[in-house]
């Protein structure tokens with residue numbers, strides 16, 4: 014049995030059409046979507062008939078639960094106010110452009126699906142088995158992964174929500190984050206990603222599939238609707254320009270942008286090294302800036318003053334660890 018599993022359609026009917034064609038071409042027997050049908054794009058209602066008419070089996074994501082209930086926010090799970098500002102903007106747009114019938118259909122969706130397929134227990138969730146909007150990042154440590162795998166107990170566990178795809182083997186179990194159809198994976202490619210699973214005779218294999226689609230039409234649609242240019246920039250370049258603070262350091266370091274422009278410190282002081290004044294960052298109109306290989310990276314001691322903000326915002330257990338013999342970079346917030 015061959016399955017095509019996608020997530021995070023994010024109001025992108027152009028990528029969803031490409032998914033349908035590609036999955037059929039690959040001979041997939043069943044098509045699944047793990048939720049977050051709206052957000053980011055400009056055409057939420059265009060997604061619904063494509064899902065229904067093509068028999069895509071859907072579960073609800075946090076976005077669909079929120080739109081279905083008429084909530085005031087998407088329940089995405091962001092904690093940084095700058096992430097939430099962008100999330101709120103597109104949620105309000107999506108809510109205003111989603112028909113009542115479509116929202117009612119979202120309310121009929123389950124938030125997980127579990128089924129025995131070819132002798133294996135297969136579990137589809139949106140965020141993780143722990144909670145609907147859990148961020149199941151590739152960089153989670155072994156204990157965090159084990160926690161989620163044990164909570165499910167399935168042989169095959171598939172999720173989405175973070176927008177970044179990966180595959181792990183945890184013992185005999187297969188865990189797949191299928192990525193998102195709605196926006197690129199912050200890898201500098203315009204393609205988006207989904208997963209193909211082959212489940213036969215008690216054995217499962219997964220492949221992550223890059224999916225080319227008509228991104229020019231998607232970008233034009235977003236621009237015509239007046240959506241913010243940083244959103245369109247991501248579609249056109251493959252780099253994330255919004256909602257970065259939630260991304261852990263390992264995943265964030267792979268992108269072009271690492272920090273909100275407003276998070277760049279206005280000045281530094283350290284033990285004999287560092288800048289007294291703020292680094293000059295070119296204003297290209299984007300809300301985010303690169304950290305690595307830019308004026309924001311610190312040339313003196315091998316660490317980065319702004320990484321304090323990066324790590325502290327993303328990792329609750331992060332603490333600065335001065336390296337012996339190395340100059341110590343201090344947070345500008347420390348006032349020293």
Ligand SMILES: [Fe+2]
Pocket residue numbers: 048049074075076089139146173174175
């Ligand atoms: Fe989500």
